[in-house]
Amino acid sequence: MLTLTEQRQALETQAAAYLSDNADFVRLQTLPGVGPIIALMILAESGDLRRFSHHRQYLKFCGFNLAASQSGNTCSRYRLGKRGNARLRYAYWLAATVAIRMRENSFRGKFERYRQADPTNADLKRKALTAVAAKMARVAHALIKQEVDYRGYHEYGIPGGGTALARP
Known part of the structure; x- marks a missing residue:
């Protein structure tokens, strides 16, 4: 167990050493839950995120798009497509x-709101986690595309000239 921890730490330091000058690598680490290894996984599997003109294209590439299974005239519920990159979806x-x-971030808030109806339902928990993962992919695409860092509770301008906190 100790050797795995040492290997993970060595991988983190190598990734930070090689990619510390990469703006996308540093920008991805501003997302809650994304460290050096996950940022490396996202960049390695996605390539340049700027090549996707819309976030829906990136979500489809990741496999987070919804697909209906149809047979003849019957159409079942919509499910996760899973035709994209499995390693990226896992990251x-x-x-x-x-x-x-x-403790506090917008992703946790989305997760809690999704599970609010029945907190003990394991299926709802899985769906909520999938929704949060898809939101993280959308946010990561926006961060790279717009070249901004993640701000959890961003401020917006009030018409009178002051600022106020946006709702989480």
């Missing part, structure tokens, strides 16, 4: 798991 799943365990 966002891990990041979402860490983010919802953090």
